[in-house]
Structures are given as C-alpha cells and as structure tokens.
Amino acid sequence: MLRRLLLQASTTRRLAGAHFTPPSSPPLLRYRPLSSSSSSTQIPETHLGDNPDQPSATISIDRSGLCNPPAHSHEPCSDSELVKHLKGIIKFRGGPISVAEYMEEVLTNPKAGFYMNRDVFGAGGDFITSPEVSQMFGEMVGVWAMSLWEQMGQPGKMNLVELGPGRGTLMADLLRGASKFKNFTESLHVHMVECSPALQKLQHQALKCVDEEGMADTAEKRTVSTLAKTPVSWHATFDQVPSGLPSIIIAHEFYDALPVHQFQRASRGWCEKMVDVAEDSKFRFVLSSQPTPATLYLAKRCKWAGMEEIAKLDHVEVCPASMELTQSIADRIASDGGGALVIDYGQNGVVSDSLQAIRKHKFVDILDNPGSADLSAYVDFASIRHSAEEASGEVSVHGPITQSQFLGSLGINFRVEALLQNCTEEQFESLRSGYWQLVGEGEAPFWEGPDEKVPIGMGTRYLVMAIVNKKHGVPVPF
Numbered sequence: 353m354l355r356r357l358l359l360q361a362s363t364t365r366r367l368a369g370a371h372f373t374p375p376s377s378p379p380l381l382r383y384r385p386l387s388s389s390s391s392s393t394q395i396p397e398t399h400l401g402d403n404p405d406q407p408s409a410t411i412s413i414d415r416s417g418l419c420n421p422p423a424h425s426h427e428p429c430s431d432s433e434l435v436k437h438l439k440g441i442i443k444f445r446g447g448p449i450s451v452a453e454y455m456e457e458v459l460t461n462p463k464a465g466f467y468m469n470r471d472v473f474g475a476g477g478d479f480i481t482s483p484e485v486s487q488m489f490g491e492m493v494g495v496w497a498m499s500l501w502e503q504m505g506q507p508g509k510m511n512l513v514e515l516g517p518g519r520g521t522l523m524a525d526l527l528r529g530a531s532k533f534k535n536f537t538e539s540l541h542v543h544m545v546e547c548s549p550a551l552q553k554l555q556h557q558a559l560k561c562v563d564e565e566g567m568a569d570t571a572e573k574r575t576v577s578t579l580a581k582t583p584v585s586w587h588a589t590f591d592q593v594p595s596g597l598p599s600i601i602i603a604h605e606f607y608d609a610l611p612v613h614q615f616q617r618a619s620r621g622w623c624e625k626m627v628d629v630a631e632d633s634k635f636r637f638v639l640s641s642q643p644t645p646a647t648l649y650l651a652k653r654c655k656w657a658g659m660e661e662i663a664k665l666d667h668v669e670v671c672p673a674s675m676e677l678t679q680s681i682a683d684r685i686a687s688d689g690g691g692a693l694v695i696d697y698g699q700n701g702v703v704s705d706s707l708q709a710i711r712k713h714k715f716v717d718i719l720d721n722p723g724s725a726d727l728s729a730y731v732d733f734a735s736i737r738h739s740a741e742e743a744s745g746e747v748s749v750h751g752p753i754t755q756s757q758f759l760g761s762l763g764i765n766f767r768v769e770a771l772l773q774n775c776t777e778e779q780f781e782s783l784r785s786g787y788w789q790l791v792g793e794g795e796a797p798f799w800e801g802p803d804e805k806v807p808i809g810m811g812t813r814y815l816v817m818a819i820v821n822k823k824h825g826v827p828v829p830f
C-alpha cells in the first residue's frame with residue numbers, strides 16, 4: 353500500500369476536513385540548503401570603542417541561498433516602530449548591536465516582534481512546519497513520549513512540556529492520538545512555553561481548552577484541554593515551568609529561533625559581525641574591532657570542536673541561548689527524571705553561516721523590514737550534546753538521527769496505511785504528499801502537478817536528538 357501511495361499517479365483529490373490547508377503558492381519549510389559557493393559583500397569594520405579610522409576589512413558573506421530580494425529593500429520610507437526601536441538602541445549605545453540582539457528584537461520584541469502579534473504559519477502565513485503538514489507528525493511524537501513514559505515506570509504525575517508550540521497543532525495531535533491511553537493522559541500536566549500572546553490564544557483554541565472553576569478547597573481556576581482532559585498551563589520561559597515532577601520536553605523548531613552570534617575570521621583574528629545604521633539611515637553589517645562579550649562563547653564552542661573543524665571555517669555561528677537552555681533542560685531532567693526531544697534542521701557540528709530570513713514563503717534579506725520576516729538559523733546539535741553533558745553526568749544524549757529514521761522506527765508507515773484504509777478521495781493526495789514531506793528526500797517521484805508545487809521531502813534534512821535521565825535507559829528508537 354505504501355509503495356502504491358508513493359508511485360501512483362497524482363489525481364485531483366485533495367484533503368478535506370483536516371487541519372492541513374492546501375496552499376495556493378508552494379509552502380516553504382524553513383530549511384535552507386547552505387551553499388558552498390558564496391558571493392562577496394563588503395562589510396566595514398565598526399568603530400566599537402574610539403577607533404573610527406581603522407581600515408575596513410573585506411569579508412565574504414554567503415548570499416547565494418537568498419532569492420527574490422526585494423528590488424528596493426532599503427528605499428527610504430517611514431520607519432516601523434521596530435526599526436525606530438532598533439535604531440534607538442544603536443544610537444543610545446553609540447555603536448552597533450550584535451546579530452543575536454538584532455535577531456532577538458526582531459522575533460520577540462513584546463510590541464512588534466515577528467511572532468508576537470499574529471499567526472505566521474501555513475499557506476497564508478510566512479512558512480509551514482511539519483505539524484502543519486500532517487497530523488502524523490504530532491501522533492508519532494506522542495508515540496515517542498508514551499514509550500519514554502513507560503521506560504520511566506509510568507509515573508502517575510508528569511509534566512509534558514512543549515517549547516515554542518506555534519499554533520499548538522503538534523500538541524493537539526499528540527493528545528488526540530494518545531487520548532485512548534488513559535493511564536498516560538491522566539498522568540499529564542501540559543505546559544506550553546510560548547512568548548507570544550497571539551500564539552498562546554491560538555494554542556488555547558487548538559487544544560480545545562475550557563477554563564474550569566476551582567475545586568471547593570481551592571479558589572484556583574484551571575484550564576483543561578478537552579482533547580484528553582489534561583490540565584494546561586502557559587509560561588513565557590522554560591525556567592517558569594514548575595519543577596518537582598518528571599518531565600518530557602518537546603522542542604520542535606524552537607532552537608532554530610534562538611538568537612545566534614555570528615563571527616568572521618579576519619586578518620587580526622575572529623571578529624563579531626554586528627548590525628549598525630549607515631549614513632543613509634539603512635541597516636548594514638559591520639565587523640567589531642575589539643573582542644565582544646560573546647567571544648567567550650566562541651572560545652567555548654571552538655574548544656568543543658577541536659582545531660581541525662575550526663581551521664576550515666571562515667564564519668562561525670554560536671548560540672549562547674541554546675547552550676543555556678540545554679543546561680537548564682539537562683539540570684531539570686537530572687533532578688526530576690524524564691527526557692527531552694529536539695527536532696530541527698541543522699547539523700551535528702559547528703555551524704558556519706546559516707542565518708536566514710523568510711517572508712511569505714520566500715527568502716529575503718535579513719536586514720529588510722525587520723519584524724516582517726522570520727529569522728532562523730541552523731541548530732548546532734553537537735553544541736547541544738556538549739552543553740547537556742557538561743551540565744550533568746546523570747543525563748545521556750542520543751542522536752542526532754534523521755527525522756526519516758525517527759518517524760520510520762516509530763511506525764509512521766503503519767500509521768499512514770491505517771489512515772489510507774479510511775480516507776476519502778480528497779484525503780489521499782494530502783496524505784501522500786504529507787508523508788513524503790516528512791520522510792522523503794528531495795522531490796516527490798509521484799508528482800505530476802506543476803513543477804513549482806512539487807512536494808519536497810525533508811526526512812534527511814531535519815535531525816532528532818534526545819536527552820534523557822540515565823536511569824531510564826536508552827530511549828526508543830535511538
């Protein structure tokens with residue numbers, strides 16, 4: 353059946369009645385292949401400190417992966433609130449800000465950050481993610497969570513934490529899929545770690561939450577998802593999730609949104625790439641002329657990597673927020689028990705120059721109209737491993753393996769076959785292309801529609817890593 357699914361000619365059938373909306377333009381998953389060829393861009397050296405007359409360094413930046421840059425990306429126009437805010441910081445500091453600070457403001461500034469006030473997902477938004485592609489993704493993550501819960505000895509009370517849940521689709525599919533396994537769902541308290549008030553509202557709807565009055569002995573109200581009758585709470589940061597219970601933590605496409613510092617090798621050594629305002633009032637990249645505080649993290653990352661890996665690179669990205677988050681996760685798992693699952697695009701080693709901007713399913717210039725495009729960077733899985741292992745000797749790290757291996761081992765083939773038994777004519781096509789996008793590689797061989805809409809398999813591009821308390825053994829399917 354599966355083979356037939358992939359080989360059978362395309363028909364006009366489309367999915368109806370599920371959460372997947374057929375896109376009118378080809379939806380973009382956020383993975384961008386890094387190109388080995390690069391075009392040169394001149395980046396001036398910044399005048400950090402009082403040294404404005406230093407000669408400019410010439411560095412090269414990979415812009416080859418960018419497409420459709422707006423023709424007049426920096427035309428003078430009335431600045432948005434966020435642009436004014438960013439320029440205000442640079443002016444107040446008397447010098448440029450790091451790419452990490454720029455990225456953090458662009459994504460999560462409370463008033464005008466990209467994620468803060470709207471729904472950015474799906475065909476009508478800026479990009480699409482795996483949970484939005486197919487319900488099978490959340491269901492398979494649910495299978496993983498239930499397996500780990502069993503390995504943990506089926507605790508009667510447990511936190512199920514999701515970091516950056518977007519629209520809440522993954523958790524909704526997980527709970528719906530797990531709802532028959534009452535011992536599991538009755539043990540859960542779901543914690544959604546989400547900084548965006550707009551997305552928190554969407555998550556509340558996706559989980560079909562109701563606000564219940566408190567019990568007689570307590571005045572506290574609680575919110576319950578009717579999908580599996582589990583209590584749900586929201587938090588802005590992981591550290592706010594209450595400790596003391598074993599936890600299973602899911603991070604799908606969360607790490608890639610954490611701010612990265614970018615470094616460039618120059619004649620005098622590694623310099624940090626910064627964002628400045630040029631004389632014509634446009635944003636531009638400059639190089640720091642002195643060591644910056646983030647150099648400490650660069651040194652740490654280089655130490656983990658070893659000489660050979662670093663020697664071949666002219667650019668390095670480091671993500672202190674990822675290192676710190678991983679340490680908190682490892683500490684929590686060590687003290688309370690449980691495990692974490694990280695799924696993202698990235699590589700198992702030092703990341704060079706991967707920061708990208710996406711608006712309306714197209715790659716755009718990182719500095720263009722900040723706040724209107726998503727920024728994300730490849731995840732450095734080796735750094736996650738080192739951070740976890742350094743934080744605690746009581747956790748073990750597994751993977752990364754490819755998403756295709758992960759979903760395949762957990763039984764996505766059986767799930768798609770089961771869904772196919774009962775699908776309508778319309779659902780067949782969506783199941784087939786969704787399955788391919790999750791586990792396939794490259795262009796779908798069965799596609800007969802327009803070239804620009806061909807489903808692209810991301811099964812080997814996305815990687816999966818688990819961090820678990822050693823006392824639970826090796827998690828399935830690592």
Ligand SMILES: C[S@@+](CC[C@H](N)C(=O)[O-])C[C@H]1O[C@@H](n2cnc3c(N)ncnc32)[C@H](O)[C@@H]1O
Nearest residue numbers: 467481516517518545546547548588604605609
């Ligand atoms: C790329 S989206 C992924 C959404 C979802 N996991 C999915 O796969 O559809 C990143 C999510 O992380 C949230 N987010 C980004 N940075 C955050 C931060 N620093 N703290 C909390 N949430 C954050 C965003 O609001 C969004 O929900």
